[in-house]
Amino acid sequence: xxxxxxxxPLPGTFYRKPSPDAPVxxxxxxxxxxxxxxGLIEVMKSFHEVHADADGTITAFHADNEDAVMAGQPLATLxx
Amino acid sequence: xxxxxxxxxxxxxxxxxxxxxxYHIGIPLSGAMDREALRSANLLxxxxxxxxxxxxxxxxxxxxxxxxxxxxxxxxxIPPKLNGEPRDTWTSFVVKAGDVLSFxxxxxxxxxxxxxxxxxxxxxxxxxxxxxxxxALGGHxxxxxxxxxxLPVGSASKSGAxxxxxxxxxxxxxxxxxxxxxxxxxxxxxxxxxxxxHFLADTWKVAPExxxxxxxxxxxxxxAFVDRKPPFGAGSDPSNIVDACYPYGSIQVPGGTEPIxxxxxxxxxxxxxxxxxxxxxxxxxxxxxxxxxxxxFVAVDMTAALKARKDQDALAASVRAALA
Numbered sequence: 587x588x589x590x591x592x593x594x595p596l597p598g599t600f601y602r603k604p605s606p607d608a609p610v611x612x613x614x615x616x617x618x619x620x621x622x623x624x625g626l627i628e629v630m631k632s633f634h635e636v637h638a639d640a641d642g643t644i645t646a647f648h649a650d651n652e653d654a655v656m657a658g659q660p661l662a663t664l665x666x
Numbered sequence: 667x668x669x670x671x672x673x674x675x676x677x678x679x680x681x682x683x684x685x686x687x688x689y690h691i692g693i694p695l696s697g698a699m700d701r702e703a704l705r706s707a708n709l710l711x712x713x714x715x716x717x718x719x720x721x722x723x724x725x726x727x728x729x730x731x732x733x734x735x736x737x738x739x740x741x742x743x744i745p746p747k748l749n750g751e752p753r754d755t756w757t758s759f760v761v762k763a764g765d766v767l768s769f770x771x772x773x774x775x776x777x778x779x780x781x782x783x784x785x786x787x788x789x790x791x792x793x794x795x796x797x798x799x800x801x802a803l804g805g806h807x808x809x810x811x812x813x814x815x816x817l818p819v820g821s822a823s824k825s826g827a828x829x830x831x832x833x834x835x836x837x838x839x840x841x842x843x844x845x846x847x848x849x850x851x852x853x854x855x856x857x858x859x860x861x862x863x864h865f866l867a868d869t870w871k872v873a874p875e876x877x878x879x880x881x882x883x884x885x886x887x888x889x890a891f892v893d894r895k896p897p898f899g900a901g902s903d904p905s906n907i908v909d910a911c912y913p914y915g916s917i918q919v920p921g922g923t924e925p926i927x928x929x930x931x932x933x934x935x936x937x938x939x940x941x942x943x944x945x946x947x948x949x950x951x952x953x954x955x956x957x958x959x960x961x962x963f964v965a966v967d968m969t970a971a972l973k974a975r976k977d978q979d980a981l982a983a984s985v986r987a988a989l990a
Contacts, residue, residue, distance in 0.1 A: 597958070630877040
């Protein structure tokens with residue numbers, strides 16, 4: 587099966603859930619549709635949604651909630 | 667000639683070298699966060715060095731040109747692509763009508779500058795084309811770019827040739843950790859001697875909130891204050907002062923926890939104490955710091971600060987000479 591890394595578009599802080607006490611957007615093993623939100627990047631006082639860029643199944647997350655991330659860094663791997 | 671904005675990037679704004687002269691009435695300097703990079707981009711395409719270009723932060727826009735022009739991208743490494751083909755940064759290249767400029771992921775630094783021959787021809791407001799978004803002043807309608815915008819481009823007085831390149835030695839970028847020279851002063855006396863030592867010894871990290879208004883840092887130890895009875899007009903927190911002017915580059919530390927270096931779009935006054943100012947020669951470097959990057963403050967005296975300013979002026983002169 588082909589895989590695809592989902593890359594962070596921005597440097598900043600990665601969040602896997604919409605608010606501290608909410609469940610994560612997606613867990614490993616979940617299926618996603620293209621355009622679905624898998625997390626948020628916080629930078630310059632605003633939050634930017636990270637969308638899946640293909641349909642697939644998330645096989646791994648490479649960044650934890652509140653991790654510092656760089657632009658272009660893989661956030662998750664999708665099996666497509 | 668115009669530039670059509672297909673997608674705007676994160677926060678792309680029209681900036682020139684700034685709008686000095688109004689800070690005392692609350693209108694900040696604005697202009698490029700990395701002025702030397704904008705100056706270089708302009709000179710590469712044959713513009714006056716104060717022409718307006720685009721400041722791109724962290725994520726590039728997608729732009730279409732309606733007429734031929736010469737373009738250069740300088741500053742942080744956000745690799746440009748013309749019709750999908752990679753183009754070098756710090757190097758002028760020619761675009762034709764209908765060509766599309768897009769960008770790859772940010773590789774280094776934080777802000778790239780796009781200069782187009784003729785300059786971005788938005789109206790001059792208080793002597794500058796720079797955008798001050800908080801005040802909805804200048805630039806393109808006083809705001810960051812949005813998809814569907816069309817930016818007017820001036821007619822180029824002299825056309826810059828393609829393939830002009832700025833030598834690597836004349837491109838100034840911060841190291842890691844970034845070293846920010848600062849002149850202790852202003853309200854430095856409000857913190858203890860021990861706290862002053864920690865402030866300079868600690869490695870700070872750029873907070874994700876850092877923007878054109880102020881660059882916030884965290885990760886160092888909380889500053890301890892000298893005891894006092896708050897003067898009339900000052901707040902009760904030990905980091906409060908009677909409202910005062912905030913210089914460009916001043917380092918305020920609200921609550922003693924997270925230093926904020928006021929930058930191009932800063933407010934001009936308020937009630938937080940400041941430990942000093944980052945020297946003018948190092949302000950460009952701050953504009954190239956990504957979130958979470960390490961930085962250290964290094965104390966210098968006025969003689970060293972003025973020498974650094976002369977060195978920065980000499981760098982600008984070398985850039986002018988190299989691109990004359």
